[in-house]
Amino acid sequence: MEKYLYLILNILTISFPLIRSFEPKINYSSKWSFLFPAIFFTGAFFLVWDHWFTVMGVWEFNPRYLVGIYLFQLPIEEWLFFLTVPFACVFIYEVLIYFFPKDYFLPLAKPFVYVMVPFLLGLALLHLDKWYTSVNFIVGALVLVIHFLIFNDRFLGRFIFAYLVTLIPFMLCNGILTGGITEEPVVIYNNAENLGIRIWTIPIEDTIYCMTLLLMNVSIFESLRSRKQLSLS
DSSP states (O other), X not given: OGGGHHHHHHHHHHHHHHHGGGOTTTOGGGGHHHHHHHHHHHHHHHHHHXXXXXXXXXXXXXXXXXXXXEETTEEHHXXXXXXXXXXXXXXXXXXXHHHOOSOTTGGGHHHHHHHHXXXXXXXXXXXXXXXXXXXXXXXXXXXXXXXXXXXXXXXXXXXXXXXXXXXXXXXXXXXXXXXXXXXXXXEEEOGXXXXXXXXXXXXXXXXXXXXXXXXXXXXXXXXXXXXHHHHHO
């Protein structure tokens, strides 16, 4: 059964938000027309990145925990990851908007950008010899800047709240993938390409990877939703 571990993890990730998608209060299913284009375009970007880093040896996948189906050198489970995780993360984003109508994190939106962008770029420049650290932090900074230039702080407070909450299941999921409960990791990181700092078994860089993945999805999701609302007004 261990060869189904990554697949089962994907199924568990999407199962609850999928079941609750039709719940009238959140009505997540009515927003799928905005969600799935966001998942598709963000997923395409990350899959190219994923393939590049796999070929370069930045990380690899343990066949012990995979069903054995590959597309462009990536296991099918990794392809599913960029569907199931964004689906669940944006669900959390929407649930928090419903249950917390006030944007409590809005005052932190601009400071978050002003601090994180130079911080990430500075770390990236200091560690250009480490592919995962440098590329990950540069991409994260650029996505933050692009989002801010397009939307200012309109959605950033909501995003920060969702990001902080999302880190809990994301770290649990990544902890399993990086060997937190198994004899060997599912995803094997080349420590020469990262800072070597781990939270549990998770490279610290993954927290920024999570931020970028969620923010890209939220940016496209909200852009499409805003256009729809403008067309109806």
